[in-house]
Amino acid sequence: MSIDCQKLYEGKAKILYTTEDPEILLTDFKDDATAFNAQKKGTIIDKGRMNCGISSKLFQTLELQGIKTHFIDNPTPNQMRVRAVKILPLEVVVRNIAAGSLCKQTGLELGTVLPQPLVEFYYKNDSLGDPLLTSDRLYLLNLATPEQVDTITHLALQINKLLQEIFRQCDIILVDFKLEFGVDSQQQILLADEISPDTCRLWDASETDPNRRVMDKDRFRKDLGNVEDAYQEVLQRILQTIEQQNQNQANY
Numbered sequence: 001m002s003i004d005c006q007k008l009y010e011g012k013a014k015i016l017y018t019t020e021d022p023e024i025l026l027t028d029f030k031d032d033a034t035a036f037n038a039q040k041k042g043t044i045i046d047k048g049r050m051n052c053g054i055s056s057k058l059f060q061t062l063e064l065q066g067i068k069t070h071f072i073d074n075p076t077p078n079q080m081r082v083r084a085v086k087i088l089p090l091e092v093v094v095r096n097i098a099a100g101s102l103c104k105q106t107g108l109e110l111g112t113v114l115p116q117p118l119v120e121f122y123y124k125n126d127s128l129g130d131p132l133l134t135s136d137r138l139y140l141l142n143l144a145t146p147e148q149v150d151t152i153t154h155l156a157l158q159i160n161k162l163l164q165e166i167f168r169q170c171d172i173i174l175v176d177f178k179l180e181f182g183v184d185s186q187q188q189i190l191l192a193d194e195i196s197p198d199t200c201r202l203w204d205a206s207e208t209d210p211n212r213r214v215m216d217k218d219r220f221r222k223d224l225g226n227v228e229d230a231y232q233e234v235l236q237r238i239l240q241t242i243e244q245q246n247q248n249q250a251n252y
Helices: 047-064 103-104 135-140 145-167 227-251
Strands: 005-010 014-018 022-027 030-033 042-043 071-076 078-083 089-095 113-123 173-183 189-194 199-204
Touching: 014 173, 030 047, 042 189, 047 071, 047 227, 071 189, 089 145, 113 135, 113 145, 145 173, 145 189, 145 227
Parallel strands: none
Antiparallel strands: 005 014, 014 022, 022 078, 030 042, 071 078, 089 113, 089 173, 173 189, 173 199
């Protein structure tokens, strides 16, 4: 790591460093694992490398589909250079199938396919437990402008369609996932943070057993075991699928 890099922020899963360019930051992905708002803590061996690899490939693929992201490149397997953005204090959750808190709060049965994708906004605030927001509360707290919310909602649904297709080709079901967005120096909204088994619910499409099908951090949350194997399987399938797509395009 360059001597010019200074720690800017450390979160539960990543450390953010400055670089010699104020418009570029360095993200270091950690092996630390947390759940239930950091009430449960542990380590997933090599998680940083795997999540960085998964996120990088997905960001690059989304960029090719017209989604602007903060991704630049990977100086090392567990590091990502990114465009500096001011993160909006919102966690944007897109749900395709009922799971997690949606089941607990609504009584919907686990695995219920939703008639259309559900976009939810949560206040990104650990001390408050990242609460679900109504639009009125979101505007009351001045977390984003109505124009930004419209843009983010549109982007989230567009990203959902693209990710569903990518994962479908990997024989993986995209149940739900969390996104974060930031604003760059030109006031553009960019997709930021990461897209990985830490931030997505992913089910193996070829598996019907409710425990064996899990390929995401729920394996850690629920003590299902084989967490590292699941993350590595997601990485391998994504790499193989995208490499095959690139070869097909090159031969076309």
